[in-house]
Amino acid sequence: MSVYPIILSQTKFTHRDKLRYPFEERGLQFGDGVYEVIRIYKGSYYLLHEHVNRLFRSAEAIKLVLPFSKEEITNLLLDLLQRNDMTADGKVYLQSTRGSAPREHTFPEDVEANVYAYVQDLPRNHKNLENGVNVITRHDSRWDYCYIKSLNLLPNVLAKQEAKENGCFEAIFHKDGLVTECSSSNAYLVKDGKIYTHPASSSILHGCVRMRVEQFASDLSLPFIENGFSLDDIKDADEMFLSSSTAEVTPIVSVDGAKVGNGTPGKHTRKLQEAYEKDANIIKHTV
Structure with missing residues (x-):
């Protein structure tokens, strides 16, 4: 793989080295978010739908509204592999936080969740x-x-x-x-x-x-x-x-x-x- 694109809530793909978050990001300051790690074998996901379903269950449990549907996130994750020309064993890290907003313990209003994912090689041990x-x-x-x-x-x-x-x-x-x-x-x-x-x-x-x-x-x-x-x-x-x-x-x-x-x-x-x-x-x- 030559690059590791990131999925943002704005459905943007970019190189990982160019990714920047505001310093007031609820995942960074509160751990206010959820995540998944999805296995890849020979360029194909294993248990993709199970992981996406669990991401939505976790998000619902913490009252986090994801900006994508399950189908949209699934299609973006598939696109992510194609853009990386992924053919090896690896993993995708997928995370969503409640967004970027001034630091207050209560939920921010009218703030969209941050969602991103990236690909990494991961040989079997x-x-x-x-x-x-x-x-x-x-x-x-x-x-x-x-x-x-x-x-x-x-x-x-x-x-x-x-x-x-x-x-x-x-x-x-x-x-x-x-x-x-x-x-x-x-x-x-x-x-x-x-x-x-x-x-x-x-x-x-x-x-x-x-x-x-x-x-x-x-x-x-x-x-x-x-x-x-x-x-x-x-x-x-x-x-x-x-x-x-x-x-x-x-x-x-x-x-x-x-x-x-x-x-x-x-x-x-x-x-x-x-x-x-x-x-x-x-x-x-x-x-």
């Missing part, structure tokens, strides 16, 4: 997919509306950084010992051929890939149990994995330094990876 990843656990200190894909991500950022500083890929959040999700992905535990994960409540993000994992599990006749699991349950887990648009279905092989199962990706996780690759029409991962 074959090493993580094949070998699995290590994670840590941390108390979930986020707000109570995690189903909204909000710009307010400081607790997530701090947890992810702490995981990195401990030589790990992710941080698993928990509340009073009950696992919710990870800093940027959903978390799952496999025991006796059954998949356990937190219910799709306000406490977690309803991941687009999570919805696909549930469907894959059904197709594979693997019980998908939304009762959640605890930190104590991890000690007896046969397998664990996480999912997101950028991490796909990634095995978890250790938690807080302790092996999960025998410390290698499990057979059920492998089946779900294969189902994901088939669904996304991508070539099987190799190291």
Whole structure:
């Protein structure tokens, strides 16, 4: 790709280096906005409509009126790929804020939302997919509306950084010992051929890939149990994995330094990876 055009609320395409926002922008000053990250494989979107639908659900939840319809945003996102001559694996970051206005906590009147999106290359992480990843656990200190894909991500950022500083890929959040999700992905535990994960409540993000994992599990006749699991349950887990648009279905092989199962990706996780690759029409991962 030679350029990274940006979609503005005025439906303008420009080079990313030329993008400028007023200093009084509600996304910058309040985190007053929502976003999506959409995966691209070989120049084609994966789960595009699911992400657009979730963007509108998040916007509605914070009373943000988007200046485009779902169809218009979808067509603009497709145009964005064409303008970038996108043929590789990548992602699109799509964000909307309540707009640019003098700084007041209350909503500004007669101000249109800012919407922009840009393309980035994102090769698949074959090493993580094949070998699995290590994670840590941390108390979930986020707000109570995690189903909204909000710009307010400081607790997530701090947890992810702490995981990195401990030589790990992710941080698993928990509340009073009950696992919710990870800093940027959903978390799952496999025991006796059954998949356990937190219910799709306000406490977690309803991941687009999570919805696909549930469907894959059904197709594979693997019980998908939304009762959640605890930190104590991890000690007896046969397998664990996480999912997101950028991490796909990634095995978890250790938690807080302790092996999960025998410390290698499990057979059920492998089946779900294969189902994901088939669904996304991508070539099987190799190291």
